[in-house]
Each structure stands twice: as structure tokens, then as C-alpha cells.
Amino acid sequence: MSSTEQTGSSATTLDDPPATLAQNLLVACKRGDSTERYRDALARATETDLERVRENRQVGLAFWLNCYNAGTQLLLEERPELYESRLRFVRFFRAPAITVGGTSLSLDRIENGILRGGRSKYGLGYLPKFFGTALERRYRLSHCDPRLHFALNCGAESCPAIRAYEADRIDEQLDLATRGYLNATVAYDSEAGVVRVPRVFLWFRGDFGGGSGIRSFLREYDAIPENATPSIRHLSWDWSKAAGTFVD
Incomplete structure (x- = not known):
């Protein structure tokens, strides 16, 4: 707190x-x-x-x-x-x-x-x-x-x-917020060479520096291995209303 x-x-x-x-x-x-x-x-x-x-x-x-x-x-x-x-x-x-x-x-x-x-x-x-x-x-x-x-x-x-x-x-x-959210949402499939990421990486792709920037960002937060260069897929976004979602 x-x-x-x-x-x-x-x-x-x-x-x-x-x-x-x-x-x-x-x-x-x-x-x-x-x-x-x-x-x-x-x-x-x-x-x-x-x-x-x-x-x-x-x-x-x-x-x-x-x-x-x-x-x-x-x-x-x-x-x-x-x-x-x-x-x-x-x-x-x-x-x-x-x-x-x-x-x-x-x-x-x-x-x-x-x-x-x-x-x-x-x-x-x-x-x-x-x-x-x-x-x-x-x-x-x-x-x-x-x-x-x-x-x-x-x-x-x-x-x-x-x-x-x-x-x-x-x-x-x-x-802390970034690592926690990525840990909860990112799914890396090493065999398929694919990483599935939240849709904000698509909507704001330029904020992360494009595809290479996204991969570097994911490596920085241990969402993918250091040398991995997977294809990027974007998860759907659940727009259901969820008020009051605070960190405990």
C-alpha cells in the first residue's frame, strides 16, 4: 500500500x-x-x-x-x-x-x-x-x-x-504495473515461435517502436526469452464494464 x-x-x-x-x-x-x-x-x-x-x-x-x-x-x-x-x-x-x-x-x-x-x-x-x-x-x-x-x-x-x-x-x-500485467496476459509459444500480447501493442504500436521495439520491450520484462524473435499476435480486448478495479 x-x-x-x-x-x-x-x-x-x-x-x-x-x-x-x-x-x-x-x-x-x-x-x-x-x-x-x-x-x-x-x-x-x-x-x-x-x-x-x-x-x-x-x-x-x-x-x-x-x-x-x-x-x-x-x-x-x-x-x-x-x-x-x-x-x-x-x-x-x-x-x-x-x-x-x-x-x-x-x-x-x-x-x-x-x-x-x-x-x-x-x-x-x-x-x-x-x-x-x-x-x-x-x-x-x-x-x-x-x-x-x-x-x-x-x-x-x-x-x-x-x-x-x-x-x-x-x-x-x-x-511493477507493467511486469504484473504482462505476466498475466502474454502467452509465449516457443515451439510455434509466436507470442500473443494485449491489444494495446497493436493500437499503440508506434509507442513501443514497432515490431522490434515490442520484442525488446517484452524481453526487458521477461515475457519472452532474451534471444527470441517470435511472430506477434494480438489478443482480443474485453470491453465489459469493470469499475473499481484497484490494486489491493
Whole structure:
């Protein structure tokens, strides 16, 4: 359990930095506590308040991961019909999920406009995102860390479990989340020379550096042997709604 979860959302004051507010907003979602005061504080955050989010990559990465995952839980609780719609990819992912610094942000804007460094959700991760808010442009990360795909939860059964991310432990936590998710999902068949991987490796192929980058990534996390060069197959994605999937 993280230090955030140990202290609990009740220990947070509204004078805390935005990164702490985002962590504790997520913990409040997990516990079913009231989230209004944390959401309001994030909405009122000033440019000065958000300086470290903007200028420190570790703080920014942890902050936006927590905002995305909290935003997902809030949408699933308050507007579940958006996820259940056949137009989910427009209605749910583009709906206002959380407000930061006076700007209402959707899950798409947080993931693609900020966390992925301004890359389109289309084009398998190879295309830039051409349109974005001023806030996206100011806060987008300088490069896309592919481990974020094993930290973001959009409410689907196939999504990874949620944890509260902390700036000073972000690399350790992302490695833990990535290794755990790959261990649970990747299937390597040495005789057939095939590895079956989660569908995010197809949707965001460019984020991993193409086929060779995907294999290197899998080797790094011991999902395939060091010298293996298997063919890549993509598993189906279970879009069944699964709210509240948190790490114990």
C-alpha cells in the first residue's frame, strides 16, 4: 500500500499541491468517499500551483495518470450510460472527466494530448495529434513512456488494475504495473515461435517502436526469452464494464 493510501484522503488539505490532491482524489474514488472538495481544488488550481506538474516529468507523469484513472471512475459512477453506449469511443472518451486549472479535460485529452506527448489515438501510435487545448500544449510530456499503457484504466475488463502513482516512486511503480500485467496476459509459444500480447501493442504500436521495439520491450520484462524473435499476435480486448478495479 502506498503512503498516500496509508494516510488516507481525510489527511489531505486543500492547500496541498495538485499532485497530492490527484493522488487522494483517486484514493477517495477507491474508498467511495466524497470527491467534491478534491475535484474543486484541482479545478481552481493556478499556473503557479501547477508549476511542478508542468516542469518535473516524474510529478507530471504521476499527476496525469492519477487524474486519468480518477476521471474514469467518476465517469463510470456518474455517467455509466456513456460507457454502455455503442458510441462509447466518442461519448465516453471525449466526455468531460475532470477539470484542472479551469480547463475541462476528457480521457482522450489526458491520454493522447498530455501523457502520450501529443500523439493521435489513430494511426497505431505513429501520427501526431493536430488539435489540442492550450492546457494540453503546456503540459504534454516530452516523450511517450510506453509503460503508461499498463497503468491507465478506461473501465474495461481487460484494463490493468489501478494504483495511486507517486512522483518519487513512479519508475518503480510503472515497472511493477507493467511486469504484473504482462505476466498475466502474454502467452509465449516457443515451439510455434509466436507470442500473443494485449491489444494495446497493436493500437499503440508506434509507442513501443514497432515490431522490434515490442520484442525488446517484452524481453526487458521477461515475457519472452532474451534471444527470441517470435511472430506477434494480438489478443482480443474485453470491453465489459469493470469499475473499481484497484490494486489491493
